[in-house]
Amino acid sequence: MKQRPYHHGNLRTALLAQAERTVREQGVQDLSLRELAREVGVSHGAPRRHFPDRQALLDALAEAGFARLGAELSSAMEGAGEDFQARLRATAAAYISFATSDAALLELMFAGKHREQSGALHEASDRAFSVMLELIQRGQAEGVLERGEPERVGLVLFATIQGIAALVTGGMVGAEQLDELVVDAIAHFLRGSRVAA
Amino acid sequence: MKQRPYHHGNLRTALLAQAERTVREQGVQDLSLRELAREVGVSHGAPRRHFPDRQALLDALAEAGFARLGAELSSAMEGAGEDFQARLRATAAAYISFATSDAALLELMFAGKHREQSGALHEASDRAFSVMLELIQRGQAEGVLERGEPERVGLVLFATIQGIAALVTGGMVGAEQLDELVVDAIAHFLRGSRVAA
DNA sequence: ACCTGAACACCGTTCAAGT
């Protein structure tokens, strides 16, 4: 029954995992480095080796969040078959699902963007958004979306999806209106995008 | 040169004003009741009479935020002449201007919604959004927007505007792309809304 | 009715010291 002299294999990973849980259940405000250390079983000074300060931990959380978001978007998109509209709907639903189950984390991910990019954070966020861009390009190839830079064409779509997520997590839209709103918004977007002819 | 025995006229108002400034300049995280009291010149226990705890101050900030947002939206709308599209653009611009100059406050306003409504907070937010609803109804009357409950028709529009604000404050869209994006989004929305015939 | 000031438990951060 001896105590491990230091810590199990990877303190960094353990801290991140516990932090993600705490953020989801209690929000970012209530995330305390000292409590985290306690829960993981190390002294309050130990996290410092891995995260110089609280902000460093938050940045790492954001980076991990982008990685997971990218994976979930891309798996939703690929699991939706070949039809463009089905793919679009599935990807939007996956984004909103992430945004509502991890609202505090997503807020963190957005907030982290205006700080000095940690490099890794920026790359992780680019990878996540590349899934959306891929989708836009496909829509353009099929002639359903207007031509032009995918970044620009996709911006209105992405803004709408992000806004819906904000409305839901903000309590302005109930969960029961969500599906209808997504379908509505996408139909709206596609109607607005169809080339005149 | 005697010190005022207690405080000048209205401690509550002074605290709120200073808090709004701090939130704008430093964010919500750095808002400290003790520092606020110091800046306003009272002891750290004094705010308690007016705000039982930190959350009560945040709720009051959110309520004041909704009041100001409503006023700014409504003044933007009325100052834009009679043309519906001009009014829509002006109102959207006013919303995004509020969202970007007071990003932390807006976040607070959205976050406050899922807590137990303080009543006053709920009313203030309703009044702010009623400006948007009025606009939608006008669009419907002019036949530019589809019929149906204004709340439902306006939701996609509001989501898009809110999403654009989030993209800007999140740093995904630069200030120089903002105007183009707003025009784009509104044109997109109106195209998507036009009745088939 | 409104404010003060001591007290308590909690934080983030720093840093010498241990293994």
Next chain:
DNA sequence: ACCTGAACACCGTTCAAGT
């Protein structure tokens, strides 16, 4: 290389006491 534990300055919250 990684972790401990004391120390410091700061918080939010509570509450008896002052005017």
